Amino acid sequence: MTTPSLGLIAGNNRYPFLAARAAFEGETDPALAGEVEAIEWLRVGQLGRLIKTFQRWGIDRAMMCGQIAPKNLFDLRPDFRALLMLAKLRERNAESIFGAIAAELAAAGVTLLPATTYLEDHLAAAGVLAGPRLGRGAIRDVEFGMRIAKAVSALDIGQCVVVKKGTVLAAEAFEGTDECIRRGGALGRGAAVLCKVSKPKQDLRFDVPVVGRRTVETAAAAGVAVIAVEAGRTLLLEKPELFAACEASGVTLVGAGAKGEAGEA
DSSP states (O other), X not given: OOOOOSEEEEOBSXXXXXXXXXXXXXXXXXXXXXXXXXXXXXXXXXXXXXXXXXXXXXXXXXXXXSBOOHHHHSSOOOOHHHHHHHHTOSSOSXXXXXXXXXXXXXXXXXXXXXXXXXXXXXXXXXEEEESSOOOHHHHHHHHHHHHHHHHHHHTTSOSEEEEETTEEEEEOOXXXXXXXXXXXXXXXXXXXXXXXXXXXXXXXXXXXXXXXXXXXXXXXXXXXXXXXXXXXXXXXXXXXXXXXXXXXXXXXXXXXXXXXXXXXO
């Protein structure tokens, strides 16, 4: 076995597999072990053990990839090092916690790379990427929803909203994207638009917007007709499967510009 040169702090879903292939307990699929040189299973909150593992393997670069369920950030079983870190935080949200972890890693000689490293080809392009063409009403809702989502994300509330006919049906908060989709979709009755953005000053080392096949399946089941993501700042997981899911379900996936423009690809 060769010595690992990059550490992946892996959460759930397919993102860690994508990162492992492009570069090289509980949240992560055990099959990931087949994609990497070595694997260590940690509970959320075992910061000291994480750092010791990287030091033992000689890791000086790392990436965060894959979702950590929001509830797990507030249901931590922290070790001593994590307790000391958390005690210094005035606010406890995903950005402040992950930022503090990045600082602890840096102090231990480990540089946290942008979560998009090696994955530039998987960033969303501008325009309609899959599914039916957008009508004028949907285009207006994309522009409106992207603007609202940016404002909401700037307040550290969440990074997506569901809208219909210029009305906000749901805004993401602690419950996460899937529950926001379900709530908004139920109110939209088949014609809702999901808008997902990065924060205005997004730290690309963590919390980068990600959309995959499961997002499309959740949207279709909930009655969301359009998924709009921020072009150039949203990772698309397993694009062939993602686009096929859009075509099969009739859900449109569109990459929107910074101001919400949703032109054709």
